[in-house]
Amino acid sequence: MSQQSTQIPGLLAGLLGTLRRDLLLAWKRPGDVLNPLFFFTMVCTLFPVAIGPSVEQLAFAAPGVLWVAALLATLLSLNSLFLADHEDGSIEQLLASPQPLVVLTLGKTTAHWLTSGLPLVVLSPLIALAFRLPPGTIWVMMTTLALGTISLSLLGSVGAALTVGLHRGTALLSLLILPLAMPVLIFGTRTVSLAAAGDAYSMGLFALAAYAVGALSLAPFATAAALRISNE
Amino acid sequence: MWTFFHKMASPPHFFRVAKTLIPWLAIPGYALLAYGVFAGLFLAPADYQQKDAFRIIYVHVPAAYLSMMAYMIMAIAGGIGLIWRMKLAHAVAASAAPIGVTFTFLALATGSIWGRPMWGTWWEWGDPRLMSELILLFLYIGYIALRSAIDDTAKADKASAVLALVGAINVPIIHFSVEWWSSLHQGPTLVREGGPAMDPAMLYPLLAMIFGSSLVFGSMLLRRIRAEVLRRERRTRWVKELVLSPGGRR
Numbered sequence: 001m002s003q004q005s006t007q008i009p010g011l012l013a014g015l016l017g018t019l020r021r022d023l024l025l026a027w028k029r030p031g032d033v034l035n036p037l038f039f040f041t042m043v044c045t046l047f048p049v050a051i052g053p054s055v056e057q058l059a060f061a062a063p064g065v066l067w068v069a070a071l072l073a074t075l076l077s078l079n080s081l082f083l084a085d086h087e088d089g090s091i092e093q094l095l096a097s098p099q100p101l102v103v104l105t106l107g108k109t110t111a112h113w114l115t116s117g118l119p120l121v122v123l124s125p126l127i128a129l130a131f132r133l134p135p136g137t138i139w140v141m142m143t144t145l146a147l148g149t150i151s152l153s154l155l156g157s158v159g160a161a162l163t164v165g166l167h168r169g170t171a172l173l174s175l176l177i178l179p180l181a182m183p184v185l186i187f188g189t190r191t192v193s194l195a196a197a198g199d200a201y202s203m204g205l206f207a208l209a210a211y212a213v214g215a216l217s218l219a220p221f222a223t224a225a226a227l228r229i230s231n232e
Numbered sequence: 233m234w235t236f237f238h239k240m241a242s243p244p245h246f247f248r249v250a251k252t253l254i255p256w257l258a259i260p261g262y263a264l265l266a267y268g269v270f271a272g273l274f275l276a277p278a279d280y281q282q283k284d285a286f287r288i289i290y291v292h293v294p295a296a297y298l299s300m301m302a303y304m305i306m307a308i309a310g311g312i313g314l315i316w317r318m319k320l321a322h323a324v325a326a327s328a329a330p331i332g333v334t335f336t337f338l339a340l341a342t343g344s345i346w347g348r349p350m351w352g353t354w355w356e357w358g359d360p361r362l363m364s365e366l367i368l369l370f371l372y373i374g375y376i377a378l379r380s381a382i383d384d385t386a387k388a389d390k391a392s393a394v395l396a397l398v399g400a401i402n403v404p405i406i407h408f409s410v411e412w413w414s415s416l417h418q419g420p421t422l423v424r425e426g427g428p429a430m431d432p433a434m435l436y437p438l439l440a441m442i443f444g445s446s447l448v449f450g451s452m453l454l455r456r457i458r459a460e461v462l463r464r465e466r467r468t469r470w471v472k473e474l475v476l477s478p479g480g481r482r
Binding site for chain 2: 155158162163166167168172175176178179180182183186187190203204207211218219222225226229230232
């Protein structure tokens with residue numbers, strides 16, 4: 001018995017274990033990862049169709065379009081963050097595990113960012129170029145998207161944990177998360193717009209980074225508490 | 233001190249105390265409102281710039297203030313309910329939300345009506361306070377939607393408390409971000425901050441409206457909590473005894 005208890009792996013092993021499991025699951029079901037990406041690309045395509053092909057207008061709207069599309073794509077993927085685990089009961093295993101739930105949810109959220117946020121960041125230069133964003137600002141946009149999607153994944157995990165197992169969970173999730181995500185959207189779009197206009201933009205980057213750090217240190221606790229509540 | 237809190241946490245005791253408390257809040261509250269409305273509409277002089285349009289602040293300012301106050305009460309009560317597992321706190325949070333959303337809507341509506349003569353537009357996207365208030369409205373709607381989506385009351389209480397706390401941490405950040413955002417717009421300079429000090433004849437009705445509205449808000453909150461407590465405790469003995477006792481519908 002005592003031997004067994006010494007075999008409980010450490011915190012890092014718990015974190016990496018959940019991370020590895022979720023990444024593996026995503027690898028086996030590529031549709032879950034690709035669908036939000038296609039969605040992101042399609043939303044970005046809708047805007048030129050709707051606004052018109054005028055280059056100046058598109059370049060002006062580009063940061064907003066990219067950011068709104070990224071926000072919606074993240075929301076789309078957030079819905080499935082805990083859903084499969086809830087349906088097959090493996091969330092009960094997470095709750096019953098001797099590891100702190102905070103660490104395990106952080107692992108799941110990290111996996112979510114790696115499979116939804118990071119691909120968006122990688123894909124975004126392509127769309128930015130198509131929208132004629134000045135090439136010099138593309139890395140600014142990628143940085144804001146990287147920092148912003150981290151915050152969105154963390155913030156969204158709280159909402160996903162609160163709404164898991166509810167009917168009409170998807171619509172509710174958007175209702176809960178979108179107002180909370182407003183600072184991320186504001187800082188993200190304005191920073192890119194300022195950079196595109198050649199103004200000083202570092203403050204927006206700092207604010208986004210601060211928000212991401214704050215979310216990283218607080219959100220996992222809220223997510224863990226919410227998971228416990230919704231699986232009572 | 234602590235025994236007072238423990239006593240207040242007991243629903244039947246709270247139910248009785250709230251009943252005696254309500255008139256003490258409501259009567260001075262409505263009296264102040266009556267004075268404020270009369271003085272605000274008839275005694276206060278018209279503003280030399282805004283003419284009579286400024287009189288809407290007598291509704292707008294208390295509504296905006298109470299919309300934030302109600303959210304704070306909701307979040308703090310939710311936190312108390314989560315941490316100390318106090319059921320009454322959850323009833324407070326559940327009762328504060330509908331009042332808060334009403335005041336938020338009222339603040340937005342009066343602000344918009346005020347904006348029409350002042351800025352020439354019903355809605356000014358560049359004003360950070362309007363935007364913050366609008367996001368606050370969305371936060372309230374999300375909170376109420378989450379509450380109504382969960383059937384189990386105990387679960388709805390805790391889940392919405394987590395949401396209210398996350399929202400409460402975000403509210404200052406949202407306000408800051410919206411301010412930063414709008415400071416970049418070249419929009420019209422809005423209400424002058426630190427402008428000429430208010431004439432006492434204008435100020436006193438405003439103070440009366442703010443205090444009066446707060447008192448009325450308190451009495452409405454207590455009324456709602458009483459109803460909420462009754463609903464939640466409907467299967468307990470004290471409620472049955474209360475209902476069955478002669479003349480005991482209240």
